[in-house]
Amino acid sequence: MTTVAAQLGHMWSGGSAQLRLGMIQLTQYRASFAIWALSSTLQAVVAMAVWQAVAAANGGTTGGYDASGFAGYFVIALILRELTFTGIVYHLPNRVETGKFAIYLLRPLHPLVQTYGASFANSVQSLVFVIPIAAVLTIAYDATISPSPAAVLATIVVLPFAILARASADSMVAISSFWLVRISGIRGIYAMATLLLGGQFAPLAVLPDWLATIARALPFYWALGFPIELLVGRADASEAITAVAVLAAWSIGLLLVLQPAWRAGTRAYEAVGQ
Amino acid sequence: MRGMHEARVVTAHARIAASTELAYRSNFWAYLVNTVVTLGVSIASIALVYRHTDEVGGWTSDDLLVVVGVFFALGAFVNGVVHSSMAKLVADIRTGDFDYRLLKPVDAQAVAVAQAPDPWRALDLVIGIVVIGFGVSRGGLEAAAGGIPGAIGAAIGMFACAVVIVAAFWTLLASITFWTVQGEGILWALDDMYDHLRWPIGIFPGGLRLALSTIFPAGLAVTVPAEALTGRLDATSVFMALAMATALLVASRVVWRVAVRRYEGASS
Numbered sequence: 001m002t003t004v005a006a007q008l009g010h011m012w013s014g015g016s017a018q019l020r021l022g023m024i025q026l027t028q029y030r031a032s033f034a035i036w037a038l039s040s041t042l043q044a045v046v047a048m049a050v051w052q053a054v055a056a057a058n059g060g061t062t063g064g065y066d067a068s069g070f071a072g073y074f075v076i077a078l079i080l081r082e083l084t085f086t087g088i089v090y091h092l093p094n095r096v097e098t099g100k101f102a103i104y105l106l107r108p109l110h111p112l113v114q115t116y117g118a119s120f121a122n123s124v125q126s127l128v129f130v131i132p133i134a135a136v137l138t139i140a141y142d143a144t145i146s147p148s149p150a151a152v153l154a155t156i157v158v159l160p161f162a163i164l165a166r167a168s169a170d171s172m173v174a175i176s177s178f179w180l181v182r183i184s185g186i187r188g189i190y191a192m193a194t195l196l197l198g199g200q201f202a203p204l205a206v207l208p209d210w211l212a213t214i215a216r217a218l219p220f221y222w223a224l225g226f227p228i229e230l231l232v233g234r235a236d237a238s239e240a241i242t243a244v245a246v247l248a249a250w251s252i253g254l255l256l257v258l259q260p261a262w263r264a265g266t267r268a269y270e271a272v273g274q
Numbered sequence: 275m276r277g278m279h280e281a282r283v284v285t286a287h288a289r290i291a292a293s294t295e296l297a298y299r300s301n302f303w304a305y306l307v308n309t310v311v312t313l314g315v316s317i318a319s320i321a322l323v324y325r326h327t328d329e330v331g332g333w334t335s336d337d338l339l340v341v342v343g344v345f346f347a348l349g350a351f352v353n354g355v356v357h358s359s360m361a362k363l364v365a366d367i368r369t370g371d372f373d374y375r376l377l378k379p380v381d382a383q384a385v386a387v388a389q390a391p392d393p394w395r396a397l398d399l400v401i402g403i404v405v406i407g408f409g410v411s412r413g414g415l416e417a418a419a420g421g422i423p424g425a426i427g428a429a430i431g432m433f434a435c436a437v438v439i440v441a442a443f444w445t446l447l448a449s450i451t452f453w454t455v456q457g458e459g460i461l462w463a464l465d466d467m468y469d470h471l472r473w474p475i476g477i478f479p480g481g482l483r484l485a486l487s488t489i490f491p492a493g494l495a496v497t498v499p500a501e502a503l504t505g506r507l508d509a510t511s512v513f514m515a516l517a518m519a520t521a522l523l524v525a526s527r528v529v530w531r532v533a534v535r536r537y538e539g540a541s542s
Contacts, residue, residue: 053331140481196315
C-alpha cells in the first residue's frame with residue numbers, strides 16, 4: 001500500500017511540475033491561445049445559432065428549449081468542454097508520428113502524467129479567455145442559466161468523474177497510435193461521438209429516441225451533456241448518482257484495459273523520426 | 275511578363291512539394307478515412323436539424339448539402355494549399371531559411387502562399403464537387419437568374435473570390451509569425467475555426483453574420499458560392515465578396531511588406 005501511495009505522490013508532484021511548466025510555456029504564446037479560445041467559442045456559438053434558427057422555424061421551441069434556453073446550454077457547454085478537454089488525442093499521436101515520444105519515455109515520470117499536466121495547464125489558461133467570453137455571450141443572447149443549489153453541488157461532484165472518464169477514453173484513443181501511427185480516422189469517429197452523443201453539438205432532448213438511448217449508455221453524455229443540463233436547470237440533481245456510476249464504471253473499465261495496452265503499445269512503438 | 279515568371283516559379287515549387295508528398299502512398303488512406311468521417315458528421319448534423327423542421331432560415335436540407343460541398347471544396351484549398359504552404363513559411367521564419375527565399379529574384383509572398391500543396395487534399399475537392407452536384411440536382415436550380423449556366427458561372431466567380439479571401443486572410447495572420455516567431459499554433463487554430471463553418475451565415479443572427487463576413491471572413495467565403503448554386507445570390511452578397519477579397523488582398527500585401535522589412539533573419 002505504501003508503495004502505491006509513494007507512486008501516486010510521485011505522479012502528483014511530477015504532474016503538478018508539468019502543470020507549472022505548461023503554464024509558463026503557454027503564457028509565451030498568448031496570441032495563438034486567444035485564437036484557440038475563439039475557435040471553441042465559434043463552435044459553441046454556431047451550434048447555438050443553428051438550434052435557435054430551428055426553434056424559430058418551429059414556432060419558438062425545439063426539444064423544450066427556446067432561444068434563451070439554447071443560449072444558456074451552449075454558453076455552459078463552452079466552459080465545461082474547455083474544462084474536460086485534453087489535447088492528448090492530438091499530442092501523443094503527433095509525438096509518436098515524429099519520433100519525439102522517445103524523449104518522454106526516458107523521463108522518470110509516466111508519459112501520460114506528463115501530458116496531462118500540460119493539458120490541464122492548457123484548460124486553465126483557456127478558461128482565462130473563455131469565461132469572460134461566456135459572460136458576454138450570456139448577456140448578448142439573453143441566456144437562461146438557472147441552476148438550483150443542489151444542481152450546482154451535483155455538478156461539482158460529477159465533474160471530477162467526467163474529467164477522469166474523458167481522460168481515460170482520450171488515452172485509449174491516443175495510444176492506438178503506437179500500432180497505427182496515423183489515427184486521424186479513429187480520432188475523427190471519436191470526435192463525432194463527443195459532438196453528437198456528448199451534447200456538444202446538440203442537447204440530448206433533440207436527438208431521436210434510439211440515439212438518446214445509446215448516448216445514455218456511453219460516457220460522453222454523462223461527461224458533458226449531463227453537467228450542462230444540470231447547470232441550465234434541465235436535469236435533476238438526483239440523476240447525478242447515475243452519472244457518477246456510469247462515469248466511474250467506464251473509467252475503471254478503460255483504466256484496466258489501458259494498463260496492459262500501454263505496456264504492449266510502448267513495446268510495439270518503433271521510434272520513427274530523428 | 276513578371277506575372278508569368280511568378281506563376282512558373284510557384285508552379286515549379288508546387289510540383290516538387292506535391293511529388294514529395296505523393297511518395298507516401300499510405301497517406302491517401304488516412305486522408306480518405308478522415309474525409310469520409312468529416313462528411314458523415316456533416317450529414318448527421320443536417321439530419322438531426324431537419325428532423326425538427328423543413329427549412330432553417332429559408333434553407334432546405336438539400337441547400338445545406340450544397341453548403342457542405344462548398345465547405346469541402348474550399349477546404350481543399352484552405353488545408354491543401356494555404357495551410358501546408360504557410361506551415362513551411364512559418365518553419366522557414368523560425369529556422370532562418372526564409373533568408374534564402376528573400377534572396378531569390380521572385381516575389382516571396384506569391385511563393386509563400388502556394389509553395390507546398392498537399393496533393394491528397396484534392397480528394398476533398400472531388401468529394402465537395404460530388405456533394406454539391408447531389409445537393410443541386412435534388413434542390414433544383416431553375417429559380418436562379420440566368421438559368422443553370424448563369425448560376426454555375428456565378429458560382430465559379432464567387433468561388434474564386436472565396437479562394438482569394440481565405441488565402442489572403444491566412445497570409446495576413448501567418449505574417450504575425452514575423453513578430454512572434456512561433457506561428458504553427460495559429461495555423462492549426464485557424465483550421466479548427468474553419469472546421470465549424472458548415473452552415474450558411476444567412477441563418478445566423480446579425481452580429482454573428484457580420485463577424486463571419488469581416489473579422490473571420492471564411493464564413494462569407496463558404497456561403498457565397500452556395501448562394502449562387504441555390505439561386506439566392508443577391509447584389510449585397512456579390513458586393514461583400516468582391517469587397518472583402520479586394521480589401522484582404524491589399525491588406526495582406528501591405529502587412530507582408532512591413533513584416534519582411536522588419537524581418538532580421540535568424541539563420542546562423
